Amino acid sequence: MVFLIFAFVTLLFYAYFEYSSHRSRARRIPIRIHVNGTRGKSSVTRLIAAGLRAGGIRTMAKTTGTLPRIIDVDGLEIPIKRKAGANIIEQTKVFKYFATRDPEAIVIECMAVNPEYQWICEHKFVNATVGVITNTRLDHILEMGPTLENVTRSLCNTLPHDGVAFTAEQNMFWMMRKEAEQVGCKLLRVNADSVSYLELGQFTYIEHADNVALALAVCEHYQVPREVALEGMYSAFPDPGALRVIEAEENGRVAQFINALAANDPMSTLAIWQKVKTLSTDLGVVCFLLNTRADRYDRTIQLLEMVRDNLTSEFNYFFLNGENLERVYNSLPEYGIDQSRAVKIGMAAPKATYDAIFERIPDIGTVFAMGNVGKGGLDIATFFGQRRRVRKGVVAA
Numbered sequence: 001m002v003f004l005i006f007a008f009v010t011l012l013f014y015a016y017f018e019y020s021s022h023r024s025r026a027r028r029i030p031i032r033i034h035v036n037g038t039r040g041k042s043s044v045t046r047l048i049a050a051g052l053r054a055g056g057i058r059t060m061a062k063t064t065g066t067l068p069r070i071i072d073v074d075g076l077e078i079p080i081k082r083k084a085g086a087n088i089i090e091q092t093k094v095f096k097y098f099a100t101r102d103p104e105a106i107v108i109e110c111m112a113v114n115p116e117y118q119w120i121c122e123h124k125f126v127n128a129t130v131g132v133i134t135n136t137r138l139d140h141i142l143e144m145g146p147t148l149e150n151v152t153r154s155l156c157n158t159l160p161h162d163g164v165a166f167t168a169e170q171n172m173f174w175m176m177r178k179e180a181e182q183v184g185c186k187l188l189r190v191n192a193d194s195v196s197y198l199e200l201g202q203f204t205y206i207e208h209a210d211n212v213a214l215a216l217a218v219c220e221h222y223q224v225p226r227e228v229a230l231e232g233m234y235s236a237f238p239d240p241g242a243l244r245v246i247e248a249e250e251n252g253r254v255a256q257f258i259n260a261l262a263a264n265d266p267m268s269t270l271a272i273w274q275k276v277k278t279l280s281t282d283l284g285v286v287c288f289l290l291n292t293r294a295d296r297y298d299r300t301i302q303l304l305e306m307v308r309d310n311l312t313s314e315f316n317y318f319f320l321n322g323e324n325l326e327r328v329y330n331s332l333p334e335y336g337i338d339q340s341r342a343v344k345i346g347m348a349a350p351k352a353t354y355d356a357i358f359e360r361i362p363d364i365g366t367v368f369a370m371g372n373v374g375k376g377g378l379d380i381a382t383f384f385g386q387r388r389r390v391r392k393g394v395v396a397a
Helices: 002-027 041-054 090-101 115-126 148-158 173-182 209-221 226-235 266-279 294-310 325-335 350-359 377-386
Strands: 031-036 059-063 069-071 077-079 105-109 130-133 164-167 186-189 245-250 253-259 285-292 317-322 342-346 364-371
Touching: 002 090, 031 041, 031 115, 031 148, 041 059, 041 105, 041 209, 041 226, 059 090, 090 105, 090 115, 115 148, 130 148, 130 209, 148 173, 164 173, 164 209, 173 186, 209 226, 245 377, 253 350, 253 377, 266 294, 266 364, 285 294, 285 325, 285 377, 294 325, 294 364, 317 325, 317 350, 317 364, 317 377, 325 342, 342 350, 350 364, 350 377, 364 377
Parallel strands: 031 105, 031 130, 059 105, 130 164, 164 186, 253 364, 285 317, 285 364, 317 342
Antiparallel strands: 059 069, 069 077, 245 253
16 A cells, blocks of 8 residues: 555656656747647648748647657658557657657647647647637537537637737637637637748648648748748648649540549538639539548538538439448438439548549549548558659659
8 A cells, every 4th residue: 555655646746847857848949839620720820830941930830630740950850659549648759758848839730629639738838929710610529529619719718818820710719819818818810811822832732721821821920921831831731632633544544533532521521512613614524532430420511511411413323432442332311412322432442442443433533532542542542643644844852
């Protein structure tokens, strides 16, 4: 019994020492930017860090998106290898690494979904000088829902007390402002219209105006000129899940692969599809690809509802990839999707999806991939990327 008490007291002292050491390390970094939100967190984290670096501020970043990464002061990426699943304690370990590089600024993506853990990440780990909430959408509703109001309140757990925060959210800004006022946070809303088509056109991938506007606002807050920040953003590596249109060719047949797997929520996914339609004059045979995870079946339902309400007439084939294959297939009639248009792939190798798509394309086709990056989604996107067609007269980067 005495040994157990001694062990418990020792553990308490060790925990207190570790926490005090972490707080000290965090306070030594003058600029701490905490990025939360439903969609675009990884992209905004990267954009802000790139803009600050271009402005001469020694900046490091950490993303937890498609592939977790630390981005060092030179913009180089260090993969984070996890022995187990994601855990918010990871953030304290990242701060230890940050301390070895002596940055002036860090930009860190919130990795918590649970509302209580989001609060802990901000108020115990990061203590941001500037907060960012990209937007609020109906996603992770099992943890933060069930309503959009619940999700919004949850995301507001990372608003810095007596600090400054930026958001591109429009519809739920009224609620976010109330939450900010309660904690003495000055919440500033940015407008996507502040970013021109010419500026967006300089990116090598399809970047969202909201993301760029947010990043520019934060950089401006730290006195980085707009042109300087933009140049840094243009040259930065995008997130592996960034929206791209990849053209692959087989025997004269061409498939455009649109990777919208990182969008997650139905509203963002629909917005991407609508944008894609404006970028192409001929979509050809349209294949929707839904990649599912067993532990994210609520997201699958949301996306199927979005298809039923908006897109049932806009595709020729509906590919089913990932987990829960039979369950999703059997539910298709409930969402107005004819099972005769479904192509069941499941957890097969990416080549099976690739071949099945080209079997159904006589000349030109479009693949719109949505759902989840995990459980094979990223592998499919990578497979198409490796077979990217290089247009004649164009030198591959």
